[in-house]
Amino acid sequence: MERNSRTKGPEFIGNRSSKTFKPKKNIPEGSHQYELLKHAEATLGSGNLRMAVMLPDGEDLNEWVAVNTVDFFNQINMLYGTITDFCTEESCPVMSAGPKYEYHWADGTNIKKPIKCSAPKYIDYLMTWVQDQLDDETLFPSKIGVPFRRNFMSVAKTILKRLFRVYAHIYHQHFDSVMQLQEEAHLNTSFKHFIFFVQEFNLIDRKELVPLQELIDKLTTKDR
Secondary structure (H helix, E strand, O other): OEOOOOOOOOEEEOOEEEOOOOOOOOOOOOOHHHHHHHHHHHHHHOOOHHHHOOOOOOOOHHHHHHHHHHHHHHHHHHHHHHHOOOOOOOOOOOEEOOOOOEEOEOOOOOOOOOEOOOHHHHHHHHHHHHHHHHOOOOOOOOEOOOOOOOOHHHHHHHHHHHHHHHHHHHHHHHHHHHHHOOOHHHHHHHHHHHHHHHHHOOOOOHHHHHHHHHHHHHHHHOOO
16 A cells, blocks of 8 residues: 555646646555645644644654655745746846855755756756655655655755755745735745744754744744
8 A cells, every 4th residue: 555655736726727846746545644644734724833743643753754845845846836937047047045145056966066056947956856855765655564764864854954945045036926926925834834843853953044044033933
């Protein structure tokens, strides 16, 4: 029985089809990970994000992190998909999060030495790399009973650290476009959920979060 196979499919919001940057990752109905995802969605619906990110009683931490990592990939994939027309080689010749922070790409395999590239190119590299990790059966096993690798949490931390950079780029360089599209509430909720999750399990070093620290403080202060 598969617990985390992923199929490609379009995203729909209301009556409008929204393009995703990369194909969406689906968790199949009936699988344990699907039940975990439904649990997460139900607790999210309660409005208490701090409670929603906590490890459910009796569940495996690796499994919980895996389910949520796939979910965050899908959320960021969709959010970035809404603003790709505004994120171009011309508008964003470097991958940045404001004037102080610039990211260079390296994956340690195909590109070992960090390269400077445009934001759309960087995010394409990043999302393709994440997709490859999610599709790797040895990292994100899809069959019940197959254990997670010992280095799974380390890989998940790298994935989440890099996904954060897409949020940081959107907020710093494209928030006007997000507001124009009336997607700011969606973006803020998604990012707040992401931050609460990585804070709950200490998945991203504080220094990596500095480009959005002011926003993080603002979004999380009232929930302490």
